[in-house]
Amino acid sequence: MKRIGVYTSGGDAPGMNACIRAIVRTAITRGLEVSGIEGGYAGMIGAKFLPMNMRSVSNIICRGGTILKSSRCPEFRTPQGIARAGANLRAAGIDALIGIGGNGTSEGAHCLWKQEHIPVVICASTIDNDLYGTDYTLGFDTAMNTALEAIDRLRDTAAAHDRTSFIEVMGRNNGYLALYAGLAGGAEEILIPEVPTDVDALCQRLLDAQKRGKTSSIVVVAEGPTEGGITALANKVRERTRLDVRVTILGHVQRGGAPNARDRINGSRLGAAAVEALLAGETDKLVGLVHSKPHLTPLEEAYTKKKPIDQKMLDLAYVLAR
Ligand code: F6P
Numbered sequence: 001m002k003r004i005g006v007y008t009s010g011g012d013a014p015g016m017n018a019c020i021r022a023i024v025r026t027a028i029t030r031g032l033e034v035s036g037i038e039g040g041y042a043g044m045i046g047a048k049f050l051p052m053n054m055r056s057v058s059n060i061i062c063r064g065g066t067i068l069k070s071s072r073c074p075e076f077r078t079p080q081g082i083a084r085a086g087a088n089l090r091a092a093g094i095d096a097l098i099g100i101g102g103n104g105t106s107e108g109a110h111c112l113w114k115q116e117h118i119p120v121v122i123c124a125s126t127i128d129n130d131l132y133g134t135d136y137t138l139g140f141d142t143a144m145n146t147a148l149e150a151i152d153r154l155r156d157t158a159a160a161h162d163r164t165s166f167i168e169v170m171g172r173n174n175g176y177l178a179l180y181a182g183l184a185g186g187a188e189e190i191l192i193p194e195v196p197t198d199v200d201a202l203c204q205r206l207l208d209a210q211k212r213g214k215t216s217s218i219v220v221v222a223e224g225p226t227e228g229g230i231t232a233l234a235n236k237v238r239e240r241t242r243l244d245v246r247v248t249i250l251g252h253v254q255r256g257g258a259p260n261a262r263d264r265i266n267g268s269r270l271g272a273a274a275v276e277a278l279l280a281g282e283t284d285k286l287v288g289l290v291h292s293k294p295h296l297t298p299l300e301e302a303y304t305k306k307k308p309i310d311q312k313m314l315d316l317a318y319v320l321a322r
Contacts, residue, residue, distance in 0.1 A: 001032065001095045001096050001119075001278065001279070002032065002033060002093070002095055003032065003033040003034070003035060003092075003093050003094055003095055004023075004027055004032055004033075004034055004035070004094065004095065004096045004097065004098060004275075004278065005034075005035045005036075005037045005044075005049065005089060005092075005094040005096075005097045005098075006020060006023050006024065006027075006034060006035070006036055006037065006052070006068065006097070006098050006099075006100075007036075007037035007039075007040050007041075007043060007044070007068060007097065007098075007099050007100070008020070008040060008066040008068045008069070008070045008099070008100045008101060008125075009040030009041055009070055009071070009073075009099055009100070009101040009104065009105040009108065010040070010070060010072060010101040010102050010103070010104045010105045010126065011070070011101075011102065011126060011127065011128075011255060012064075012065050012066050012070045012139075012255055013102075013125045013126055013127050013137070013138055013139025013140075013142075013143070013255065013263075014064045014127075014139045014142035014143065014255075014256070014257055014258065014259035014260070014263050015125065015138040015139050015142065015259040015263030015264060015266060015267035016065070016066040016068075016070075016100050016125055016138065016139070016267065017057075017060040017061065017063045017064075017065070017066060017067055017259075017267075018060075018061045018259060018263065018264040018267030018268055018271070019100050019123050019125065019138060019267035019268070019270055019271040020036075020057060020060065020066070020067060020068060020100065020271070021057040021060055021061055021267075021268070021271070022267060022268040022269070022270070022271025022272045022275075023098050023100075023123075023271040023272075023274060023275055024036075024052050024053075024054070024056060024057045025054060025057065026271060026272045026275040026276070027275045028053065028054055030275060030279060032275070033051075034051075034052040034053075035049045035050065035051060035052065035092060035094055036049070036050045036051075036052045036056070036067075036068050037049055037068065037097075038050065038068055038069050039068075039069045039070065039071045040068075040069075040070050040071050040073060040099075040101070040105070041071070041073040041075075041076035041081075041085065041108050042071045042073040042075070042076070043068075043069075043071075044076070044084075044085035044088055044089060045073070045075055045076065045081055045084050045085050045088070046088075047088040047091070047092065049088075049092045049094070061264055061268075062258050062259070062264070063258065063259075064142075064255075064256050064257045064258055064259060065256065066100075070101075072104065073108075076108050076111075077108075079115060082111055082112055082115050082116060083115070083116070085112065085116070086112065086115065086116030086118060089116075089118055090118075094118075095118075095119070096118065096119040096120065096278050096283075097109070097112075097118060097119070097120040097121075098120070098121055098122075098123065098271075098274045098275065098278065099120060099121075099122045099123070100122070100123045100125045100138070100270075100271075101122060101123075101125055101126065102124070102125060102126030102128065102130070102131055102137065103126070103130065103131065103302075103303045104303075105122055105125075106122050106131070106286055106299045106302050106303040107299075107303045109121075109122050109284070109299055110284060110299040110300050110303070113283055113284045113299075114284075119278060119282075119283035119284075120283060120284065121274045121277050121278055121282060121283065121284075121285050121286070121287055121296075122274075122285070122286050122287065122299060122302075123138065123267075123270040123271060123274050123287050124137045124138060124270065124286055124287065124288040124289075124302070125137055125138035125139055125267075125270075126138075126139060126140070127139045127140055127142075127143035127170060127177065127254060127255055128140070128170065128171050128172050128174060128176060128177065129174075129176040129177070129307075130171075130172065130173070130174045130176060130307060131286065131288065131302050131303070131307065132297065132301060132302050132303075132304075132305035132306065132307045133286045133288045133290070133295065133296075133297025133301060133302040133305075134286065134288020134289055134290065134295065134297075134302075135288070135289055135290055135291070135292075136266070136289060137288070138263055138266050138267050138270060139255075139259070139263055140176065140177070140180075140263075141260055141262040141263050141266075142257060142258075142259050142260045142262075142263045143170070143177060143254045143255065144177055144180045144181050144184070145260060146250075146253065146254050146257055147167075147169045147177055147181035147185075147250055147254055148181045148184050148185050150167065150248070150250050150253070151167055151181060151182075151184075151185035151187065151218060151220065152185060154167055154218065154248055155185065155186075155216075155218055158216040158217070158218065158246070159215070159216045161216070161244065162215040162216055162244065163216055163243075163244045163245070163246055164206060164216065164217045164219060164237070164241075164243045164244065164245045164246070165216070165217070165218050165219065165245075165246050165248065166219045166221060166230055166233070166234045166237075166245060166246065166247045166248070167218065167219065167220050167221065167247075167248050167250065168221045168222075168223055168229075168230040168247070168248070168249040168250060168251075169181055169220060169221070169222060169223070169250055169254065170222075170223055170250070170251070170252075170254050170255070171192075171193075171222040171223055171224070172223070172224065173193055173224060174192070174193060174194065174222070174307075174309070175190070175192025175193055175194050175195075175222040175309055176309065177222065177254070178190055178191070178192050178220045178221065178222035179192055179309055179310075179313055179314060179317070180313075181220060182218075182220035182317055183313055183316065183317040183320075185218060185220065186218065186320070186321055187218040187219065187220040187317065187321060188205075188206070188209055188214070188217040188218055188219065188321045189202060189205065189206070189217065189218070189219040189220065189321075190219075190220050190314060190317050190318075191219065191220070191221045191222065191226065191233075192222045192309065192314070193222055193224055194308075194309050195314070197226050197233070199233065199236050199237070199240075200240075202219075202237065203236075203237055203240045203241045206219075206237065206241055206243060207241055207243075209322075210243075212322070217243075221233065230247055230249065231247055234246075234247045266289060269289070269294060270287050270288075270289070270294065273287050273294035274287045277296060282296060284298060284299050284300075285297065285298060285299060286298075286299055286302035288302075
């Protein structure tokens with residue numbers, strides 16, 4: 001192995017740049033050449049390769065987004081797309097790959113390995129924290145804190161007006177961000193896809209809270225679980241309870257911003273561990289952190305197995321929000 005390619009793919013996450021920096025500098029220190037691949041799998045198909053050196057990654061540890069850009073690439077889901085990527089990588093002399101991303105990135109890498117036999121490892125990164133084989137994904141911690149800051153601000157204004165504030169956080173099909181930011185923000189209600197929402201029961205709990213003396217409430221809602229989305233849900237609650245309800249969708253604000261210390265440290269550790277894994281002959285693996293130590297998991301397991309949420313944390317949030 002002489003030259004490796006590095007890429008970021010899927011939804012960007014804070015800490016990806018710290019991870020790129022660690023990969024480039026560890027690889028060069030260990031005698032490898034590094035090519036950056038611009039725009040993830042689309043960049044492989046379009047042969048967008050750029051040489052990287054120690055200075056290519058200067059001053060990026062503190063930056064959100066990804067200097068290598070990212071994309072979602074439907075063409076890479078076809079054998080033809082993968083074959084084109086494989087041919088381009090071989091022509092560019094790229095012997096192995098390190099990707100930074102989540103579920104879709106891991107699935108793409110697994111298919112590339114199976115079809116084109118190019119060794120690949122993935123650094124676990126997504127704000128959703130939904131990858132099996134890692135306790136926390138790169139970017140989750142910063143995104144959670146971004147959501148938390150917004151929840152705190154919305155609590156101030158909800159309390160000032162005796163309102164019920166519905167706040168939608170990201171998470172695709174899982175409730176990690178909602179659960180963690182909700183517990184940290186003292187939310188009265190946390191609605192996640194893992195637990196079906198009973199609207200009547202929700203209304204009753206909000207009215208009961210009022211009877212217990214609460215004048216305002218915070219309802220954190222993970223995107224996706226409710227029919228018609230958060231606005232339809234909030235409208236139903238408003239009609240049935242007559243509470244003064246407001247809705248805020250946090251959206252992509254959760255993806256941007258400077259990575260916090262935890263994500264810079266995790267990005268640095270994951271990137272270095274990924275280079276060492278390739279050098280040790282590993283392929284088709286996710287590099288995650290389990291009990292704070294770098295840990296390898298077969299890619300197929302990482303994107304097919306479900307990482308369950310901790311029901312006890314949800315129960316705790318409800319007890320503490322009384
Ligand atoms: O996977 C990260 C994520 O931000 C999800 O939480 C969200 O559902 C999705 O990406 C949004 O994707 P896009 O930026 O492509 O709209």
